[in-house]
Amino acid sequence: MEHNEQVCLQICDLSKQFTIYNSGKTIHACQHVSLTLNKGEFIGITGKSGSGKSTILKGIYRTNLPQTGEIWYASEKYGWIDLCQATERQILYLRRYEIGYVSQFLQLMPRTTARQIVENAVLERGGKAEEARREAEAILLHFELDDSLWDTYPNTFSGGEKLRLNIASAMVKHPRLLLLDEPTASLDQHSKRKVRDLIELLKQEGTTMLGIFHDLEFMENLCDRRYNMQSGAMDA
Numbered sequence: 001m002e003h004n005e006q007v008c009l010q011i012c013d014l015s016k017q018f019t020i021y022n023s024g025k026t027i028h029a030c031q032h033v034s035l036t037l038n039k040g041e042f043i044g045i046t047g048k049s050g051s052g053k054s055t056i057l058k059g060i061y062r063t064n065l066p067q068t069g070e071i072w073y074a075s076e077k078y079g080w081i082d083l084c085q086a087t088e089r090q091i092l093y094l095r096r097y098e099i100g101y102v103s104q105f106l107q108l109m110p111r112t113t114a115r116q117i118v119e120n121a122v123l124e125r126g127g128k129a130e131e132a133r134r135e136a137e138a139i140l141l142h143f144e145l146d147d148s149l150w151d152t153y154p155n156t157f158s159g160g161e162k163l164r165l166n167i168a169s170a171m172v173k174h175p176r177l178l179l180l181d182e183p184t185a186s187l188d189q190h191s192k193r194k195v196r197d198l199i200e201l202l203k204q205e206g207t208t209m210l211g212i213f214h215d216l217e218f219m220e221n222l223c224d225r226r227y228n229m230q231s232g233a234m235d236a
């Protein structure tokens with residue numbers, strides 16, 4: 001396959017189905033999806049509920065493995081790599097240093113405070129302790145997480161607080177490719193604007209993004225192009 005230098009991610013004829021064991025039924029979660037994402041571009045995925053939007057993102061992040069198709073990614077470390085064929089070790093490396101995934105669900109870590117969650121994200125990408133402390137405080141302030149919460153465990157946080165923390169810890173890693181799976185689903189307008197500001201900042205930094213947002217107004221003027229799951233093409 002020939003690769004273009006401008007391209008960050010190329011999905012080729014991707015299909016994924018699930019078999020429901022107790023009924024034996026097959027669900028075609030997505031079929032024949034082809035999509036090219038250029039470096040620094042932000043594509044929004046649209047389509048009705050159940051049309052396979054999350055399935056695509058999970059395929060890229062390798063939370064699931066599609067039956068057919070290829071997902072070529074221009075990795076800084078590995079060069080062009082088909083994420084469907086990559087080894088577990090390669091996937092772990094890419095998740096740590098190159099590809100970020102934000103959903104509306106916070107992965108809680110036992111006995112880890114909000115501040116530590118964000119600091120760990122900076123340390124994971126290779127940042128120094130002082131840098132981690134500074135960046136964690138800056139992003140927690142940006143998301144207006146009350147500072148009385150910074151050194152507490154997030155299991156008691158409200159939905160919106162968890163979500164803001166989740167987004168903060170993914171964004172602070174500055175991944176080259178960021179996958180956004182409805183990260184703003186339950187946020188109020190004010191918090192959504194905060195997320196939007198950060199997405200704009202990441203865009204300016206050249207981050208490539210692929211995102212799902214139910215709020216089409218939110219997507220407006222933020223993404224460069226929109227891919228429609230039903231038509232399998234870019235929205236006009």
Ligand SMILES: Nc1ncnc2c1ncn2[C@@H]1O[C@H](COP(=O)(O)OP(=O)(O)OP(=O)(O)O)[C@@H](O)[C@H]1O
Pocket residue numbers: 018019027028029030047048049050051052053054055056
């Ligand atoms: N692990 C799974 N096992 C069985 N079926 C699944 C699984 N994951 C997804 N599906 C099915 O695949 C289809 C596509 O799901 P997906 O979550 O990708 O849709 P979506 O477009 O993101 O939906 P929504 O907008 O409601 O979040 C759905 O019919 C769903 O029920």
